[in-house]
Structure formats: structure tokens, C-alpha cells
Amino acid sequence: MKGCVKFxxxxxxxxxxxxxxxxxxxxTKTKIYCGCSTEFGADPNTxxxxxxxxxxxxxxVLNKKVVEYAVKMGLATNCEIAKFSKQDRKNYxxxxxxxxxxxxxxxxxxxxxxxxxxxxxxxxxxxxxxxIHIEEDAGKLIHxxxxxxxxxxxNRCGVPLIEIVSEPDIHSADEAxxxxxxxxxxxxxxxxxxxxxxxxxxxxxxxxxxxxxxxxKFGTRTETKNLNSFKAIARSIEFEIKRQIDELxxxxxxxxxxxxxxxxxxxxxxxxxxxxxxxxxxxxEPDLAPIVLSxxxxxxxxxxxxxxxxxxxxxYINEFNLPEYDAEQITNSKYMxxxxxxxxxxxxxxxxxxxxxxxxxSRILNEQEITITEAKFTAEQLGELIxxxxxxxxxxxxxxxxxxxxxxxxxxxxxxxxxxxxxQVTDEGAIREIVQKVLELNPQSVEDYLAGKxxxxxxxxxxxxxxxxxxxxxxxxxxxxxxxxxxxx
Amino acid sequence: xxxxxxxxEIANKIKEKEVSIKEVLEDVYxxxxxxxxxxxxxxxxxxxxxxxRAEELQKKLDAGEDIGALGGVPxxxxxxxxxxxxxxxCSSKMLENFxxxxxxxxxxxxxxxxxxxxxxxxxxEFAMGSSTATSAFKNTKNPWNLECVPGGSSGGSAAAVAxxxxxxxxxxxxxxxxxxxxxxxxxxxxxxxYGLVSRFGLVAFGSSLDQIGPFTKxxxxxxxxxNVLAGHDEMDTTSVEYTVPDYTKSVGDxxxxxxxxxxxxxxxxGLPEESLQIFxxxxxxxxxxxxxxxxxxxxxxxxxxxTYYIIATAxxxxxxxxxxxxxYGYRAKDFEDLQDIYAKSRTEGFGExxxxxxxxxxxxxxxxxxxxxxxxxGQVRSLIVNDFKKAFETVDVIALPTTTGxxxxxxxxxxxxxxxxxxxIFTVPVNVAGVPAISIQGGLDKNNMPIGLxxxxxxxxxxxxxKVASAYENATDxxxxxxxx
Numbered sequence: 001m002k003g004c005v006k007f008x009x010x011x012x013x014x015x016x017x018x019x020x021x022x023x024x025x026x027x028t029k030t031k032i033y034c035g036c037s038t039e040f041g042a043d044p045n046t047x048x049x050x051x052x053x054x055x056x057x058x059x060x061v062l063n064k065k066v067v068e069y070a071v072k073m074g075l076a077t078n079c080e081i082a083k084f085s086k087q088d089r090k091n092y093x094x095x096x097x098x099x100x101x102x103x104x105x106x107x108x109x110x111x112x113x114x115x116x117x118x119x120x121x122x123x124x125x126x127x128x129x130x131x132i133h134i135e136e137d138a139g140k141l142i143h144x145x146x147x148x149x150x151x152x153x154x155n156r157c158g159v160p161l162i163e164i165v166s167e168p169d170i171h172s173a174d175e176a177x178x179x180x181x182x183x184x185x186x187x188x189x190x191x192x193x194x195x196x197x198x199x200x201x202x203x204x205x206x207x208x209x210x211x212x213x214x215x216x217k218f219g220t221r222t223e224t225k226n227l228n229s230f231k232a233i234a235r236s237i238e239f240e241i242k243r244q245i246d247e248l249x250x251x252x253x254x255x256x257x258x259x260x261x262x263x264x265x266x267x268x269x270x271x272x273x274x275x276x277x278x279x280x281x282x283x284x285e286p287d288l289a290p291i292v293l294s295x296x297x298x299x300x301x302x303x304x305x306x307x308x309x310x311x312x313x314x315x316y317i318n319e320f321n322l323p324e325y326d327a328e329q330i331t332n333s334k335y336m337x338x339x340x341x342x343x344x345x346x347x348x349x350x351x352x353x354x355x356x357x358x359x360x361x362s363r364i365l366n367e368q369e370i371t372i373t374e375a376k377f378t379a380e381q382l383g384e385l386i387x388x389x390x391x392x393x394x395x396x397x398x399x400x401x402x403x404x405x406x407x408x409x410x411x412x413x414x415x416x417x418x419x420x421x422x423x424q425v426t427d428e429g430a431i432r433e434i435v436q437k438v439l440e441l442n443p444q445s446v447e448d449y450l451a452g453k454x455x456x457x458x459x460x461x462x463x464x465x466x467x468x469x470x471x472x473x474x475x476x477x478x479x480x481x482x483x484x485x486x487x488x489x
Numbered sequence: 490x491x492x493x494x495x496x497x498e499i500a501n502k503i504k505e506k507e508v509s510i511k512e513v514l515e516d517v518y519x520x521x522x523x524x525x526x527x528x529x530x531x532x533x534x535x536x537x538x539x540x541x542r543a544e545e546l547q548k549k550l551d552a553g554e555d556i557g558a559l560g561g562v563p564x565x566x567x568x569x570x571x572x573x574x575x576x577x578x579c580s581s582k583m584l585e586n587f588x589x590x591x592x593x594x595x596x597x598x599x600x601x602x603x604x605x606x607x608x609x610x611x612x613x614e615f616a617m618g619s620s621t622a623t624s625a626f627k628n629t630k631n632p633w634n635l636e637c638v639p640g641g642s643s644g645g646s647a648a649a650v651a652x653x654x655x656x657x658x659x660x661x662x663x664x665x666x667x668x669x670x671x672x673x674x675x676x677x678x679x680x681x682x683y684g685l686v687s688r689f690g691l692v693a694f695g696s697s698l699d700q701i702g703p704f705t706k707x708x709x710x711x712x713x714x715x716n717v718l719a720g721h722d723e724m725d726t727t728s729v730e731y732t733v734p735d736y737t738k739s740v741g742d743x744x745x746x747x748x749x750x751x752x753x754x755x756x757x758x759g760l761p762e763e764s765l766q767i768f769x770x771x772x773x774x775x776x777x778x779x780x781x782x783x784x785x786x787x788x789x790x791x792x793x794x795x796t797y798y799i800i801a802t803a804x805x806x807x808x809x810x811x812x813x814x815x816x817y818g819y820r821a822k823d824f825e826d827l828q829d830i831y832a833k834s835r836t837e838g839f840g841e842x843x844x845x846x847x848x849x850x851x852x853x854x855x856x857x858x859x860x861x862x863x864x865x866x867g868q869v870r871s872l873i874v875n876d877f878k879k880a881f882e883t884v885d886v887i888a889l890p891t892t893t894g895x896x897x898x899x900x901x902x903x904x905x906x907x908x909x910x911x912x913x914i915f916t917v918p919v920n921v922a923g924v925p926a927i928s929i930q931g932g933l934d935k936n937n938m939p940i941g942l943x944x945x946x947x948x949x950x951x952x953x954x955x956k957v958a959s960a961y962e963n964a965t966d967x968x969x970x971x972x973x974x
Binding site for chain 1 (some may be wrong): 569570571577579584587589590591593688689690691692693695696697723724725726727803804806807810811812813815816817827831851854855856859863
């Protein structure tokens with residue numbers, strides 16, 4: 001046990017400092033500098049043209065939507081929007097980069113000096129946004145394990161990206177996840193990124209260093225690149241913190257390097273050291289004019305920004321009387337919040353919709369490993385289901401069964417209720433018959449009840465419900481049981 | 490047979506059906522068959538395409554349709570302009586087998602105007618040079634004297650028109666690559682205002698300097714060509730939204746009272762006596778025409794050459810990085826790994842001059858050197874822009890020799906790159922400033938070789954260039970002298 005205490009304290013002596021570079025693919029219809037489609041998953045090299053494949057003599061034409069989307073993100077993250085910015089070339093050789101330079105922004109990005117706020121546990125956390133700039137994505141290398149060949153798919157070349165660079169304000173994996181979730185949520189609300197991390201449309205690089213608490217100088221940082229799930233972000237951070245502290249505690253040294261995270265193995269590797277780092281030879285892109293934005297343009301985007309997560313959460317608390325926790329959970333995802341509002345519009349019972357989302361729906365989405373947009377059932381169907389409960393057509397217990405069906409079949413709740421004959425029995429005569437049968441079959445419980453053991457009542461209700469295959473109206477069951485037991489007194 | 494005609498003259502003869510398009514085309518190809526073995530102006534010929542076009546255009550003409558300002562006129566284009574399904578080599582081994590999948594905007598514009606592209610002309614590799622001798626394929630000769638270079642980098646385009654292999658041609662001018670060969674070959678060569686002609690489909694060398702322009706036998710044809718080439722292109726966002734005037738209307742305008750600036754302090758030093766004499770004679774001609782000659786200062790123009798060689802090579806090092814042996818172009822046969830593909834393909838695929846400039850450009854952009862070179866060059870560039878701006882507050886055009894002398898012989902100036910770079914001293918300030926300039930035949934030297942006279946105007950004032958150049962042309966006989974080949 002002593003060893004364990006010592007082990008814990010070693011890590012507690014250190015402070016972790018992180019900055020995240022988040023890349024989000026913008027969901028414009030066409031690429032940043034040509035008219036090719038940005039659609040994911042097409043056959044290799046079907047969404048490309050001379051421009052995005054860097055043929056001799058071609059020139060880029062900036063897609064104005066890209067600027068619009070980036071400015072929206074800047075406004076939603078409290079950034080200053082540059083009235084004058086420019087694009088630059090970042091030069092390096094790699095087969096997925098057909099021009100051998102990436103058009104990006106170097107010293108004059110579109111957005112600077114912003115921040116986002118979010119809750120970590122009970123604490124409000126603020127993380128500064130250093131900058132947001134626009135750039136183009138590269139293609140994809142595909143390694144053929146059979147022939148050993150490497151092939152290039154240029155479909156992703158020129159898909160627009162924004163890179164969101166944070167200040168070194170992040171000190172734990174939890175904060176990093178909170179920050180990522182906040183950005184994801186804002187991107188969703190703005191409808192500028194589909195945020196499908198598994199498809200790489202939202203990914204991040206983590207710059208991380210550690211130092212002894214009280215130390216003012218930063219430690220040497222490493223950069224772990226291309227993390228594309230929350231799990232990978234959290235695990236790679238934990239791994240890297242431990243690695244750096246262990247290294248330092250063992251008298252070793254941290255090298256400035258770029259690292260790769262293998263999520264299957266749960267291990268990070270050094271990819272290249274600072275010495276091998278590229279000299280990108282940035283210089284202004286002579287083929288593109290500077291981006292000049294008028295006050296009017298920026299203001300127009302600002303006043304037309306959609307409702308952001310924080311505002312929506314507050315509205316849910318005020319308008320729908322949702323508990324703060326529920327409101328926060330639901331509004332984290334725009335799609336879930338939209339789902340909530342649609343369902344509420346049908347059944348007019350926000351609290352019940354919220355309960356369903358927080359429990360059964362969350363569970364089923366987790367089980368099926370999908371998001372709400374991919375679910376078989378619709379918000380309208382959930383609304384109907386809740387209406388059926390409220391109108392006493394079915395009981396809550398039956399509703400759960402109907403929901404399980406909906407989640408798999410996508411059928412309307414009414415159809416399921418009818419098909420399976422699940423309509424609630426409210427006929428007192430029919431229920432009384434069942435009640436009498438139950439009392440006959442459970443003399444011990446009757447005796448216990450009559451002897452003053454109130455608990456026996458619960459058992460008898462359960463038996464009656466079971467006998468009615470859940471269809472009996474629980475209120476009537478309670479009432480009739482009491483009546484019948486009274487008679488036996 | 491028809492070579493005595495200028496571009497607009499042959500266009501009219503075709504329109505009037507005095508001659509068929511096919512006859513004109515056959516005549517040009519016959520001339521090419523005869524002269525090309527001596528001059529070697531072309532990298533490739535597009536006979537099949539040209540004859541198909543001729544037939545198509547003739548049908549339209551016979552049906553009474555308008556076939557455009559250049560209807561049926563055979564023209565050549567420099568081999569750094571992309572033409573669909575046709576080789577675009579930039580006279581480099583690197584792109585020897587590259588077939589363009591698309592048309593440059595200027596190619597489309599020529600086609601829309603009815604011109605027939607007869608072939609693609611030789612050039613300095615990737616337009617880097619002043620003699621066309623850095624071509625990986627052949628040495629183009631000066632039609633006036635086959636022992637001399639035609640100038641560069643658009644030497645093939647100049648030599649083709651000067652030896653009547655085509656009525657006009659297109660070149661590209663990054664630091665003088667149209668005006669210097671025009672001067673050496675006794676032609677009219679125009680470098681338009683940066684942004685006036687679309688660069689889409691022009692294989693980039695120095696993106697902020699490159700402009701496409703025409704070679705013609707006279708000023709009127711140059712103006713007519715610009716009617717076709719100029720104008721905004723949505724594929725090139727550096728091309729400017731500009732209402733293009735009819736440039737031919739400026740040709741022949743009176744120049745009485747036109748203020749012509751002469752920056753004596755800039756060119757006097759290092760200009761040989763004979764060239765100075767010829768230039769002074771030109772100034773006398775302008776005076777007689779009623780022009781007012783004004784001394785102007787271009788204080789920073791002397792820094793244009795180093796500024797140019799930093800900016801142009803920096804941009805080139807990035808522009809030429811795509812030739813890496815991966816997707817198209819030359820790939821080395823034996824390689825160990827990815828780095829090896831890059832290193833070997835580029836070592837084997839590029840010539841010496843191109844490699845020199847890529848290394849220079851890479852160096853000036855490198856971290857630690859950027860501020861001292863590229864950034865500083867950008868600052869000096871602003872000063873040069875201001876120099877011209879100031880000058881054009883007081884004068885309409887500036888007159889300047891195009892080169893220090895007539896075409897030099899093969900082998901001269903080729904041992905020392907700096908000496909070759911100095912060839913551009915009077916032409917590069919124009920590209921650095923972005924302003925337009927025209928080179929016309931100013932006179933002949935003692936060997937009867939043409940000497941160029943350059944006029945520079947403010948941005949988008951090409952009309953003034955055509956005005957003063959045509960006045961000079963009308964007042965002198967130099968342009969009537971032709972290469973004897």
C-alpha cells in the first residue's frame with residue numbers, strides 16, 4: 001500500500017499543459033478551390049479534376065462558402081474576424097499532396113483571439129482559441145498489402161478544412177474531451193461540419209507537455225497527430241502524460257517530436273523528431289487575392305447565427321422547465337436537441353420526452369452504437385408513443401416494449417400496439433376477474449396484507465399486471481385490488 | 490506565298506474568300522517544312538487538329554457565319570500553354586510525355602476568335618532563360634542570323650513568326666520573355682498589365698509575374714490579338730474585372746503632346762555606345778512626331794533585377810514542386826524509396842538552369858532566410874511599384890531600350906548565369922511593377938540585326954502603348970526589314 005501512495009503522488013507533483021489543433025472538414029457541396037464534389041465514400045479518384053490534382057497550369061478559385069463557414073465558426077467562438085487575411089502556401093513533398101504544397105493560412109488567419117466555455121464537473125472551464133484558419137485537405141494513400149503497392153486516392157484533395165488552434169489552457173484528458181465536445185457541438189449547431197469522427201471529418205492533434213507544479217517554464221512538448229475518436233483522444237493523452245512523467249522521473253529527457261497513436265494497441269509512437277521536421281517555407285499564395293471582408297458581411301453573418309448550445313440550454317430550462325443537467329445533455333448535440341423539440345411538438349410533454357431521451361433512447365443508441373440521426377425511429381414517433389401513454393391507450397411498461405420494437409423496426413407505435421394487441425385494458429369487469437384470480441392463487445399474500453403487511457400489495461399488483469400481460473391499467477388494478485381485499489377483511 | 494501579309498490582312502482575305510483557309514494553312518505548313526529544319530522553332534506541330542479546324546471553319550464561313558476576328562489565321566503557341574489532348578512539354582524532359590487534359594483559357598479564346606493553332610513552340614525549359622538554349626530538346630535559331638539566339642524564353646514563338654511560320658504567336662513574359670525575343674527577332678511583342686490576360690492553363694513559373702502576350706509583325710496585329718486575349722476569366726482570380734476596349738482604335742492615333750518619359754539615369758550605365766545611339770535616334774523620331782520628352786527617375790529600378798530573381802525563383806521553387814515523379818511526367822527508373830523517387834526524378838528530369846533556380850528559390854524561402862530575402866524583395870517591389878506610379882503622374886509612357894544590344898551568338902553569355910540574368914535588366918522592372926510594356930523594332934545595328942525599343946505604360950493603359958508604338962512604326966521603316974531566310 002505504501003508503494004501505491006508513492007506511485008500516486010509522483011503524478012500529482014506534475015502539471016499537464018495541452019493545446020489542441022482541431023481539423024474540421026467543412027460540409028460545403030464543392031471543394032475549396034474547384035467545383036468537385038466533397039462527398040465521402042465515392043469510388044477512388046472519381047471526385048477530382050485537373051485543379052484538385054495539381055495538373056500543370058491550373059489555378060485555384062476560392063469557394064466563398066468556405067470563408068462564410070469559417071467566419072461563422074469564428075463568431076460562434078468569440079473570435080475577432082480579420083477584415084483582411086490572406087492564403088499562403090505550405091510546401092512539402094508527399095504523394096497525397098499533388099501540388100506539393102498545401103494552400104493554408106500562415107500569419108494572417110481569418111479568425112483570432114476567441115474562446116469557448118464549458119462545464120467540467122461542476123466547474124466552468126474557459127479555453128482560449130488562438131486562431132481559426134482555412135486550408136485544403138490532402139488525398140489518401142492506400143497501401144495494398146498483397147502487392148505492396150501504394151496507391152493514391154485524390155477524392156479528398158481540396159476538401160475544405162478549418163483548423164482551430166487552442167491556447168495551452170487544457171490540463172487534463174477530461175478538459176480536452178470537454179473542449180472537443182464543445183467544438184463538435186458548435187460545429188453541429190452551425191451546420192458547417194458533419195462531425196463524423198470515424199470518417200475523419202473531425203480530428204485533432206494534441207500538443208502536450210508536463211512540468212513540476214510551481215515551475216514557470218514550459219516543459220518540452222510532443223504532438224500526437226490525427227486522433228479521430230473521443231476514446232482515442234482520452235487514452236492517448238493519459239498514455240502520453242504517464243510516459244512523459246515516467247521518463248522525467250527516471251532521469252530521462254522529453255524530445256520535441258511528432259507522435260502517432262495506435263488505438264488498437266493503446267500505444268503511442270514517435271514518428272519524427274524535431275530535427276526531421278519540415279521547413280514548410282510558407283509564403284503568400286500568389287494565385288489568390290487576399291480575402292477582404294466588409295463590416296456588413298461579418299455583421300450579417302453574426303446576426304443570422306443560429307441559436308448556440310448555451311442559449312438553447314437556457315431556453316430549455318426556462319421554457320420547458322427541464323432540470324439543468326437534462327437540458328445540458330440534450331443540447332450538447334444539435335441533432336438530439338432538434339429531436340427533442342420535434343417530439344415535444346407532437347406530445348406536448350417536454351419532461352417525458354426528456355426522460356425518454358435521458359434513459360431508453362440513450363441506452364439504445366449506445367447499444368446500437370449509432371447517433372440519433374442514424375436511429376430507425378423518428379422524433380414524431382416518440383411523440384406519438386408518449387401521447388399513447390398520456391391517453392391511457394398503453395401503460396408506461398407497455399410503452400417500453402413498443403419502443404424496443406420501434407428501435408429495431410422503425411414502425412409507428414400505433415401500428416405496433418395494434419399488431420401486438422397491446423391496447424391497455426380499462427374494462428373494470430375484465431380486470432376484476434383477473435384480480436379475483438390472482439387473490440385466489442396467492443392466499444399467503446392476501447393473509448400478509450390483511451395482517452397489515454402493506455408490502456404484499458405491491459406483489460399482488462405485479463401479479464395482476466403479469467396476468468394481464470401488462471395491458472391492465474395500473475390505476476384500475478390498484479383500485480380494484482383494494483376493493484376486493486376490503487371484502488375479505 | 491502569303492507570307493507578305495500580316496495577320497489582319499490574311500484574316501480579311503479569308504473573310505473575303507480570296508483565299509481558302511486550307512490554302513493558307515497548307516502554305517504555312519509548306520513554309521514550316523522548308524524552314525523549320527534550319528530554325529527549329531517548334532516542339533510539336535498540330536497538323537491534324539489544324540486541318541480539321543480549317544475544314545470546320547471554312548464550312549461555317551461558307552454558310553455565312555462569322556468565324557471571328559482571327560477566323561482561319563494560323564498561329565503558334567508557346568509550349569507552356571495547355572491544349573487539350575496535346576503535349577505540353579515546357580521544353581523539359583520532365584513533361585516530355587505530358588498530355589494536357591484541358592485547354593488553357595487563351596487557347597479557348599484563340600479558338601473562339603477563329604484562330605488555328607498550328608503547333609507549339611520551343612522555349613527555355615519552364616521559361617527559365619533568355620536564349621531558348623535551356624530547352625531540353627533543341628536550339629531554336631534566330632531567323633535573322635542562324636548563329637544567333639532568338640532570345641528567350643519565348644524564342645520559338647518569336648522565331649516562328651519572324652520566319653513566317655505562322656502569322657502571330659503567343660509567348661509568356663515573366664521577366665522579359667516576350668519583349669526580349671521580340672527585340673532580337675524584329676517583332677512586336679507585348680507584355681500586358683498583370684491581370685489583363687488569364688493565366689489559367691499557363692504552366693506557372695513566377696505566378697505573380699507571369700503574363701501571356703502576343704508576337705506579331707506589326708502594332709495593329711498586336712492590338713487585334715489583345716482584343717481577343719484580354720478580359721476577366723473566372724478561372725483566374727488574379728485576372729481583373731475590366732471592360733476591354735477595342736485596342737485597334739488606338740493604332741494610328743496622333744501622339745502630338747504625348748509625354749514620353751526617358752529614365753536616362755537608369756539605362757545609361759552599361760548600355761553600349763551603338764545601342765545608346767540607336768535609342769537616341771528613336772527619341773528624336775518621337776520628338777519629331779510631337780511627343781514631349783521628359784526626363785524621369787526610376788530610383789529603385791536598379792534593384793529590380795535582384796528583386797526579380799528572388800521573387801521569381803521563390804515562386805518557381807513552389808510551382809515546380811509538383812513535378813515529383815508521382816502522378817505524371819518523368820519518373821526515374823531505378824529507385825529505392827519515396828525520397829529516392831523524388832530526388833532521382835527531379836535530378837534527371839530537370840535541366841541545370843531549372844535546378845539552379847529551384848535551389849535559389851528554396852533557399853530564399855527557407856526559415857531564417859525568408860526575412861532577409863523574400864520579405865525584403867517584397868518590400869523593394871513596393872518601392873518599384875511606387876517608382877512607376879510616380880513617373881506616370883507626369884508622363885504618359887516611358888521609353889527604354891528593350892535590351893542592351895542585338896541578339897548574341899550561341900555560346901555567349903552561357904558560361905556565367907549572372908551574365909545571362911543581366912540580359913533582363915531593362916525588362917524585369919516592368920514585371921516587378923506589373924505594368925504593361927511593348928517592344929517594337931527600334932532600329933538595326935551595324936550587322937543589320939534588329940534592336941528593340943520598349944514603351945512602358947501605367948496599369949491597363951495598353952491603348953497608350955499601341956498609340957505611341959504605331960506612331961513610331963508609321964514614322965520609320967525598320968519594321969519593314971524582314972529576316973532573310
